[in-house]
Amino acid sequence: MTMTSHSRSNPRSDAAAGSVPARRTGRWIEDWRPEEEAFWEETGRPVARRNLLWSIFAEHLGFSVWLIWSVSSAFLVAQGFSFTPQQLFVLVALPNLVGSLLRLPYTFAVPRFGGRNWTMVSAALLLVPTLLFAWAVQDPGTPYWAFCLIAATAGLGGGNFASSMANINFFYPAAKKGAALGLNAAGGNLGVSLIQLFLPVIVGGAGIFGLVKASEGGIHLERAAWVYAGLAVVATFAAWRWMDNLATATSRPREQMQVVRKPHTWIMAFLYIGTFGSFIGYSAAMPLLIKLTFWVPEPTPLGTGIYFAYFAFLGALVGSATRPLGGWLADRFGGARVTLAAFGAMIVSTLAVLWTLTRLTPNPTADPAIATDNQSWFPFFLGFFLCVFAATGIGNGSTYKMIPAIWRTEAERTSEAGTPARSAALLLATKQASAAIGVIGAVGAIGGFLIPIAFSSPWVEDPLSATKGAFVVFTAFYAVCALVTWAVYLRRPSAAAAARPGTMAGAGI
Template identity: 35%
Template sequence: MATQVTSPKIVPSGTWLDRWQPEDAAFWEQTGKKLAWRTLAITTANLTMAFVVWFLVSALVVKLPNIGFKLDASQLFWLTAMPGLAGGTLRIVHTFLIPIYGTRHTVAISSLLLLLPLLGWAYVVQDPSTPYWVLLVLAFLAGLGGGNFSSFMPSTSLFFPKRLAGTALAIQAGVGNFGVSLVQFVTPWIIGAGLFGSLAGAPQTFTKAGVTSDIWLQNAALVWVPFVLVFGLLAWFMLKSVPVQANFKEQLDIFKLKHGLFMTILYIMTFGTFSGFSATFPLLIKQLYVTLDSTIDPLHWAFLGPLVGSIARVLGGPLSDRLGGAKVTHWAGIGMLACTIGVIFYVNPTSAADFPWFVTFMLGVFLFSGVGNASTFKQMPMLFPPRQAAGVIGWTAAIAAYGPFAAGMLMGLSISWFGSPVVFFVWAAIYYTGCIALNWWYYARKGAEAPC
């Protein structure tokens, strides 16, 4: 008998559906499929904008010193870390929103709130005398985008049958993650002209290697405002909410789940790495290699990392549906470990000739972390019933979202204490080794306690 996702507490309305039975083949073909894929498309568009806003700061900080902001390396790393701190904290809140407020209200309102950091950053980059604490506050507000993941993804897990869960979640997360690459790729191009005329403000004088030019850094934020507004309104007028509901106290049962804890540890390995390295990759290039070769532009290279990881996540979903999430996570972890060990040899460079190898190994880390992001999200719906699976997905995503904060802070400390980020990458390799062993023992080996 198909399991109906419903609750007697819910009164069908313009927001809440009256029933939802994705495991019922007839219901899925006649009613569920069209609505589920439409919801996925709209939510994914909003999630992409959320990642754009979350990683906007990583694209801005590499330009701030060149337009007159007096910021040292430690302050720059803290600016890249703050969205991660906020994103992780806000994801904890988002973990519990869908069963209380539903998909429509949660997605629409949280998406429209992204206008706050966009407009704020567009204003302050035009004034190099802006106090550092204001920059920190706006960097924290950029974390609003990071928080959205932990409600958007659990929502999607409710709309699809288990056989398609890995694919649907991988598409949403992979395309959403593409927002990281998008903002880092687009920024260097759109800041070169006054796209919005005098309405957006005057240009800034950009100085590099003694050469000056005009840039409009505010464009990096303003260009996304129309998209955020349109996608947020689409969510408000076109989305519905699955009839599954629980109050805050009822949802706390996920913290009694042993495998919920283990999946959190594994998702820190995959998404914590992806988000942390995405935030710090541009600044890492600037600190390690631009000093050796001033022709290297961090944003011309850094976008490749999240791009590779995002594509890998999309492809990793169907692969995990076919082979099993645990097996794919196992090999993704091994790939991450090998590439991280490779990176260690190129983060204390003496020549710019090391740069291609550094980029290659970093892209390898992004590749395997993207695959692992998809496979771990395949494991969770297989381990838990729908409502608990949604909660575990939200919680694991919340904790892993501290990746930018942890990476920015720890890399900065590693550089200031030891002169290079080598110690940070050694620690990462040790952590990956432990995660590989954990996943193999409980999920991937023959005779595992919970094969998934």
């Protein structure tokens, strides 16, 4: 395996022949054959693991910055900002919208600039939202529109996921993509949970169940921004020092954009709204959801009911932990089967969450008696909600296993085993699957914007009624996702239907 373009015997002739073009600078791997068992065992595995490790670290920070507003928004009022619940939900939703839109160009950046190079750039860009955040929260006079713009820049962290997943997809053989992509995604998703756990401690807003005490001297949100700005610098250096670019991970934009013509791209994007869109949307909204539903700020200073900072991180933690499980189960039983089971679990668990909400009384501005009554239902609400998160994590892992499997199956159906045409088809399938990951990830992440907006529902006067209505809509959507999964990827087609190009039902996806 060669590490730089300088070791190529004749890069000009190779490029002219249509193979991988020579790279002028940087840390490039020219020879990469993960599907060959001997190469993988002797050379490929340790390199892939090293790149996976630092990819997880950079993506983890991206998710943390992306969701920094999810928990900090709940502290803004305590720090002197007079924002309404609807305004706070918008601040939570905006990074998800921008992050979803950035996922497509971030995916295309990997074959254009190299996975290592783009990891360096994307990690360094995290300095923008963190430093702007530190500036804004220190001045109670900062206008709301400025907060909206700064919250939108946090979407830069959301784009990291797509480029990281596309990059790691090139490193691993097909049989190991599910577990590798699951670990990569789980490490990123875990950033949501950790920032929701540690931000209250860092800024002085809360401890951790009495085991760790909050710092004294009031709330200082800017501290979290300084911490993550420093970690962004570390991630940039680590990518420069220990990651690699793959010369084989090349593709023209026109070649990549061919995936938008594939019906399976949009079908999988629809399903990914149900899995990842739910995960990121619920993660973003959960702190505010707990605060508005189970907490009354009077009597001061401790208030009455459930304090959101102690529990907000649990959902993202569970969803992150189960994502690699979803990838592993998909490797063993098939992605479509696991995805269908995940949607089934999401339907049941969401209905259970909705049932607990029907037992609650809307909290008035300050009524400790009602808050205490609602508090008794919180364990049921939290338990069922964690089941929803667990199912979204499994579904995230299984859907990402399905994406390369779909393109690989099509390549195998259109070529003969052991021929150069098969090798070329499989390479093209890997490139298109990575491009599809970007499109699917971008569309799926829109759910992270829609869910907080649905919870805010400014057209509904009672916040609790808005929350109930949102869960009814989500349950119906999951039922549609389950039906689509079964009809497209699991239902046994007729002989004529099976012969049609693009048919995946019964293909073992």
